[in-house]
Amino acid sequence: MSTALKQSTPEVPVPFYQPTGNEEQLFEVAWQRHLPLLLKGPTGCGKTRFVSHMAAKLGMPLYTVSCHDDLTAADLTGRYLIKGGETVWVDGPLTRAVRNGGICYLDEVVEARKDVTVVLHPLTDDRRLLPLDRTGELLEAPDNFMLVVSYNPGYQNLLKQLKPSTRQRFLAVEFNFPDPDTEADIIMRESGIDAEGARILVRIAGNIRNLAGIDLEEAASTRLLVYCATLLKTGVAFDDAIQAAIIEPLSDDRDIITGLREAIGIIRG
Numbered sequence: 292m293s294t295a296l297k298q299s300t301p302e303v304p305v306p307f308y309q310p311t312g313n314e315e316q317l318f319e320v321a322w323q324r325h326l327p328l329l330l331k332g333p334t335g336c337g338k339t340r341f342v343s344h345m346a347a348k349l350g351m352p353l354y355t356v357s358c359h360d361d362l363t364a365a366d367l368t369g370r371y372l373i374k375g376g377e378t379v380w381v382d383g384p385l386t387r388a389v390r391n392g393g394i395c396y397l398d399e400v401v402e403a404r405k406d407v408t409v410v411l412h413p414l415t416d417d418r419r420l421l422p423l424d425r426t427g428e429l430l431e432a433p434d435n436f437m438l439v440v441s442y443n444p445g446y447q448n449l450l451k452q453l454k455p456s457t458r459q460r461f462l463a464v465e466f467n468f469p470d471p472d473t474e475a476d477i478i479m480r481e482s483g484i485d486a487e488g489a490r491i492l493v494r495i496a497g498n499i500r501n502l503a504g505i506d507l508e509e510a511a512s513t514r515l516l517v518y519c520a521t522l523l524k525t526g527v528a529f530d531d532a533i534q535a536a537i538i539e540p541l542s543d544d545r546d547i548i549t550g551l552r553e554a555i556g557i558i559r560g
């Protein structure tokens with residue numbers, strides 16, 4: 292089974308991240324005190340960027356796993372594989388991070404199968420242990436191991452909530468869309484667009500976000516605004532950029548799409 296895994300090396304330059312609150316301080320305390328961290332917030336609000344930024348800042352390898360509903364404990368811990376006629380144990384990303392030190396980031400952790408929590412529990416309380424039943428090992432996490440998980444509470448249904456006994460093992464930080472000035476800065480920095488253009492996009496997003504919950508499942512994210520600004524920067528016409536980067540990704544419903552176009556036309560005028 293394929294596990295979406297990315298491992299970044301400590302040499303990578305620190306990716307740009309604009310803090311929106313005390314999240315960097317909390318991350319650093321969690322790192323120093325060996326506490327696991329849970330990040331929650333809507334799509335495209337900077338959770339993944341934040342973790343890459345902090346890992347690079349701390350000079351630690353980052354093992355990122357995108358969880359999905361087929362992800363099992365063995366995908367994280369490892370399994371026996373046949374290699375050249377021999378059976379060899381191959382560590383999974385979580386085990387590698389525990390053995391070698393580093394930050395293991397489980398993105399959309401609520402999607403993972405239930406047996407994953409069995410592995411996470413002894414690792415996320417003060418024991419910091421990773422039992423590998425298949426090899427008979429009991430690994431103790433080193434001081435430079437940290438577990439970070441994230442999820443989007445908006446996507447959850449009742450079956451997909453983390454159990455209290457899991458949630459209450461983590462420090463938790465809530466992410467949300469940045470204030471307008473900060474968001475405009477992020478858009479400028481990410482796309483190279485000018486301040487006036489960024490400001491217009493933030494205003495449009497603000498208005499769409501006020502509509503969210505009524506017609507839309509999720510609001511226009513910072514990610515979509517960066518996409519839109521990138522299109523504008525490369526010379527795509529304003530209406531086309533808005534259509535491709537903001538309106539179409541938000542909905543498939545023609546009435547909603549028409550409503551959004553009208554709302555944006557009004558805001559712009």
Ligand SMILES: Nc1ncnc2c1ncn2[C@@H]1O[C@H](COP(=O)(O)OP(=O)(O)OP(=O)(O)O)[C@@H](O)[C@H]1O
Nearest residue numbers: 307308309334335336337338339340481513514517
């Ligand atoms: N605070 C921020 N600093 C810098 N860039 C940001 C920030 N917030 C959002 N972005 C921009 O938005 C994009 C999307 O952010 P990111 O991928 O971190 O979102 P996410 O919260 O992980 O979303 P998802 O839940 O869908 O995985 C980034 O690639 C970056 O361009």
Ligand SMILES: [Mg+2]
Nearest residue numbers: 338339340398
């Ligand atoms: Mg993400």
